[in-house]
Amino acid sequence: MNPYPPGAYRPPNDRWGPFSRLAKRLPEGSLAVVDRTVARLHPDLIPALKARAPRAIVQLVGGESAKSFTALEKVLAAGLSLPRSGTLLAVGGGTVGDVSTVAAHLLKRGVRLVQVPTTLLAAVDSSLGGKGAVDLTVKGRVVKNPAGVFHYAEESWVCPELFSTLSPTQVREGSLEAWKMVISLDAALFRRYVRKPPALEKLVKDARGLKERVCAKDPYEHTGLRRVLNFGHTFGHVLESVSHFKLSHGDAVGLGILLALDVGRHLGVTPEPIAAQAEAALAEGPGVLGRERVASLLRPAPLKDIVTLLDADKKAGAKGELRMVLLTAIGSTEVRDVAPETWRALWPSWTKGVRP
Template structure:
């Protein structure tokens, strides 16, 4: 006898492309909707379309890191207290809305059905796939990203092209950087194709989601460490985000973090010089990574003590304090290596001058 999977359990990506109005016609009545306020303003038909499905509640949150707090999580959970365990939570917004909604879906009734509707390119290519959700906490006055989280896979993802039409150039760039991250670290042939001809937005989303799904399927709960390769650029990217007090967007932070990772890989003799040059050049020519002077500006505001504290709080750090960094041994081939503090500390003076080591 075939049994259904429990809510939140691993399931292959179930992506549907189409207009929000058409897809929303299948939303179960009595669902809990979590919606980014700005998205609702930019797309005036969205809330009426939702409300036509008689939702139990619609929670409007402000997107960004302020959505990834325990206060925002409590607001979502409180709105869903009367939901049955068979209920559905639909998350409509960027990555931060998806993150807090994923945690809420996992906690409500010990797990309810989740639908992800990413409204940013960054969420479409990355965070809305893979089952991970988290909230931030503050340690010694610094916000630490994602130390408290869950795995709760969405049963569906709705990819609605009209929601991407209002994205700014910055939002398009940061989503493209995350997509290029996966291509550069996982698929050399696709990387070469992207360098020859810039992909369309839809092609980039489909490629990135396919690459990420291929990794998540082998290690859905990160028990084997295989998913660590998806963190290329994230170690120092998270530091730069925190140092900027999140004025630097996540996608731009990952872009700068990839440059740092290329430097660390070269310093260790892991990343060949020519591969590092090709990737860095492609990140400038393709998605348009911010220049190294941005890293300089941010690191000049921080002390070595600040950065060391942020790195030690990173959930990817090893038990002895070493960094578990994703480095490239070639284009399309990523490995995880332990990196001692002495390695990145030697690079610090160069980074703070905005130079390439």
């Protein structure tokens, strides 16, 4: 008997290897959700799935449009005949993984989920930790992830050959998310990374290990321990939204970290040398985009739109405080409620592309 109810927390069960070999583990009659671009770039993928006689193969266009109720309905409709003991296989980046996680949670009140991350960002972050969500449009702006679930995957297949077709931008954004975890969670690993940046497979294994260490202590975000994983996300989500999602999530988180370091320095939480060390490591390691990119996005954005996005995302109090993760030392963070006047004081520098 399976000791875990559908979607409940379970320790990660990572299997590394070629997709063609791991696909043989897929039960017949499963539902597969596949990123259309991945299927095109890896022509052996769909035949390997068809060999397992799936109930259906749903191909979605990856990107933020995949995290819509329209895409969710398409997956749910394809899985109507899936039994509760059935399997939903998600092959794609974070957005395909997100909508698939929500669908796996809803179908028959919870079916088995297998994650196959095809981007570095999904491999180091979104495919682990059980979270899935879809977006909503509020006052004409897309708000990320307000409707979601926890539904942990029973297995994750990590297939390095799927990363071979990633663009430099995709490699950078996944690396930024991994470095975020190293900077905020593990000082010793940070020192090793600064001396010698890791190979891609080690980066993935390290990041997955760091995230699992956090998720195991707070699998459903009840205790607040998982908030550390939101380092860089408060303003990162804002930058994504005002760019109309032309700025990738990983790049947005990288820039969001720079702004979080500014907030921390302004409040006296982040020591100046620590902020400088972290910013330099992000520039020299994964290659965070420059502050001019922040300015180019924030300058044309009406301040009232920024307030709306912040209110919808990480609002902590009635007076509009932001609950932000701030760095206190390499490998150590603190959650603070940040008053609106704090970030507004930094706004002029941010819109000029300079460090406050």
